[in-house]
Amino acid sequence: MASDGATWRNWGGNVEAHPAVVTDVATAEGVVGAVRTAAERGLGLRVAGTGHSFTPLVATDGVLLRIDGLRGVLGVDRERMRVRVAAGTPLHQLNPALQALGLALPNLGDIDRQTISGAVATGTHGTGVRLQGIAAAVCGLTLVLADGSVLRCSAEESPDVFEAARVGLGALGVVVEVELQCVPAFRLHARESGESFSAVLAGLHELADAHDHVDMHWFPHTDRVLLKRNDRVGPGEGPGPLPAWRRTLDDDLLANRLYEGVNRVLTRVPAATKRVNRLSANVLGAREFADDSWKVFCSSREVRFVESEYAVPRASVVPVLEELRAWFDRTGEPVPFPVEVRFIGADDVWLSTAYERDNAYVAVHQYHRMDPRRLFAAFEAIVAEHDGRPHWGKVHTLGAERLRALYPRFDDYRAVRDRLDPGRLFTNAHVGHLLGD
Ligand SMILES: Cc1cc2nc3c(=O)[nH]c(=O)nc-3n(C[C@H](O)[C@H](O)[C@H](O)COP(=O)(O)OP(=O)(O)OC[C@H]3O[C@@H](n4cnc5c(N)ncnc54)[C@H](O)[C@@H]3O)c2cc1C
Structure with a gap:
């Protein structure tokens, strides 16, 4: 299906x-057709996942390819615990499908609305x-390339394409x-509690090492954090799941509906932010439960916000947070959303933020009706x-020059892109800025 004149x-x-054409596909052949048509018409093509990125990666005035129809588990290798999945499968469908096979992804982010290909990209x-x-x-990965050919890549087949395409930014082809x-x-045993920010900072590294998954939410202008510690437990171990009423109260009513109302008020009365943050930090009470991993990792986020997140070397996390706290103290900037802190070990994916580096991740958020620019600029100056x-x-605002200094395999990625997409079918202004076109 293709339509004209839509706004995305x-x-x-x-x-x-404002793409010139929006095309929906449900098969790999459909993708090949869409790619060939875009090339013939001289239009750029960008794939849309569920649009959960805050950067203009998906934006195009050419062809916007929607992959909602590419869904489902396509094959299972039970012995090696590997599954082949259609690219547009949303994580909220993938996770229960894996559970039914007795499988899971080893780690997940905090929502499950994204497509698997968007999350990976x-x-x-x-x-x-x-x-x-x-x-x-x-x-x-299986990709449809700019010339309409189909390429499968892995550590053994076309390994350089595989290394580049895992975090591929949608710039090498359509997955x-x-x-x-x-x-x-x-299963995960979850322990969530309100703690003192200063006390947690003093022992942050020991804490991160002591638990499988540590996630901290610090409310600016307060000394309070919501600390989440999740640890793997065997079948039947740990407490039971959260009762349905408690999940509804915490996630639906407090974290979403009430929080939306509070943020709307703060948009009109920003001076109340400090007091409200103190209240928010105390409302989210302690809780402890155990459940299937994906049910613990992911929750629902209905209150709209915009976000900037940077990976910094683990050793930098406390200095970065101290500098951020000093900036909030100095400016009084009204930011009702918490600052999130997470950790991830090094990997070998060329454009992964964790390429050959153990990282801490610091994320700042602003309610979507409030101006995030001062916050994001100050944050970016600190992490730089x-x-x-x-x-x-x-x-973020970084371009190719800075990114090349941060990513040792940046030029290797660009070389693969030059080979696969010399005519720059899969690009837009933002991708050009990132990759130095
Ligand atoms: C509420 C919320 C919570 C979030 N939580 C986390 C979190 O916990 N951890 C984290 O790291 N991030 C998080 N994110 C960010 C999010 O996971 C990423 O931005 C992710 O890329 C979004 O996936 P998507 O399906 O919406 O992809 P989109 O944003 O639609 O697309 C992302 C990129 O992938 C490309 N792409 C998608 N599918 C294909 C394909 N088949 N072939 C080629 N290119 C493709 C697009 O062209 C684009 O370049 C969160 C975002 C929001 C809004």
């Missing part, structure tokens, strides 16, 4: 595009010093199939001093 917006509402990650981001679980290395399905690598899907 991302989830955060900060990116809008930008280096989406969760938390855990001994674990990696989702792209590190990819063991094979139609993703092969994932899974682990046996597992610590070799911060920006999340490809979250707001």
